[in-house]
Amino acid sequence: MNITETVIALHAVKKSYQDTPVLDIASLTLIPGIYWLQGENGAGKTTCMKVMAGLIPFKGEIVLKGNVSSRQHPVAFRRLINYAEAEPLYPSFLTGRDLLELYLNTKGGDRQQIAEISTKLGIDTFVNNPVSSYSSGMLKKLSLLLAFTGNPVLILLDEPLITIDVQALRTLYDLIRSYSAKGVTFCITSHQPLDPAELTVTGTLKVAHKNITLN
Numbered sequence: 302m303n304i305t306e307t308v309i310a311l312h313a314v315k316k317s318y319q320d321t322p323v324l325d326i327a328s329l330t331l332i333p334g335i336y337w338l339q340g341e342n343g344a345g346k347t348t349c350m351k352v353m354a355g356l357i358p359f360k361g362e363i364v365l366k367g368n369v370s371s372r373q374h375p376v377a378f379r380r381l382i383n384y385a386e387a388e389p390l391y392p393s394f395l396t397g398r399d400l401l402e403l404y405l406n407t408k409g410g411d412r413q414q415i416a417e418i419s420t421k422l423g424i425d426t427f428v429n430n431p432v433s434s435y436s437s438g439m440l441k442k443l444s445l446l447l448a449f450t451g452n453p454v455l456i457l458l459d460e461p462l463i464t465i466d467v468q469a470l471r472t473l474y475d476l477i478r479s480y481s482a483k484g485v486t487f488c489i490t491s492h493q494p495l496d497p498a499e500l501t502v503t504g505t506l507k508v509a510h511k512n513i514t515l516n
C-alpha cells in the first residue's frame with residue numbers, strides 16, 4: 302500500500318482506563334472508504350473512536366494522510382477528524398445555533414452546505430432553542446450536522462442510526478455517500494447492519510480482544 306493513499310495509520314496504540322487495558326493495537330492502516338466498526342458491548346469501539354479523534358490520552362501514535370501526527374501536530378490532527386458521539390451531551394444553556402456557530406467559526410468549511418444539511422435534517426425548526434429542550438433524536442441530528450462541519454478527512458460516527466427518524470436516516474445515508482465520493486473516509490459503529498442498498502462498505506473493522514482486525 303502506498304503511504305500517500307492511507308487515511309489513517311495506528312502504530313502501537315494502547316489505551317487503559319486506570320490499570321485496565323482496553324485497546325492494544327500493534328498496527329492498523331486504512332485507505333479511503335466507508336468502514337463498519339463492529340464489536341460486542343464493551344469491546345472498545347467508542348474508546349477506539351475517542352482515541353482516533355484525539356479526544357482521550359493513549360500510548361502510541363496515529364498518523365493521518367501519511368504526515369499529520371497525533372503526537373507532533375495535535376491541533377492539525379484534530380482538525381482533520383470529526384466525531385459524533387453515540388449519546389451526545391452539550392451544555393444545556395447553549396442553543397443548537399450557538400454550537401453550530403462555534404464549530405463553523407473554529408473548523409471552517411462550507412456554510413451554505415451545512416445550512417442545506419440542517420434544512421434536510423429538519424434542524425432549522427429547533428436550532429434556536431436551548432439544547433436542554435431537545436429530544437434524543439433532535440440532539441442526535443445536531444451532533445450529526447456538527448460532524449459534517451469543517452474539512453475533515455475522517456468522520457467517526459458512533460451509533461448514528463439510532464433515534465433518528467426515517468427521513469433523517471435517508472438524508473444521513475445520502476450525506477455519507479456524497480462525502481465519501483469527495484474522498485472523506487467514514488468509520489461507523491452500529492449494532493444494526495448498515496443497509497447494503499444504501500451504502501457499499503469498504504471493509505469491516507472488528508474490535509475484539511483489545512485489537513482491531515480489518516476484513
Ligand SMILES: Nc1ncnc2c1ncn2[C@@H]1O[C@H](COP(=O)(O)OP(=O)(O)OP(=O)(O)O)[C@@H](O)[C@H]1O
Nearest residue numbers: 318319323340341342343344345346347348349508
Ligand atoms: N471512562 C471509563 N472509565 C473506565 N472504564 C471505561 C470508561 N469508558 C469505557 N470503559 C470500559 O472500557 C471498555 C470498552 O468500552 P467502550 O465504551 O469503548 O465499548 P463499546 O464497544 O463502545 O461498547 P458498546 O457497544 O456497549 O457501546 C468497557 O469495559 C468499559 O467498561
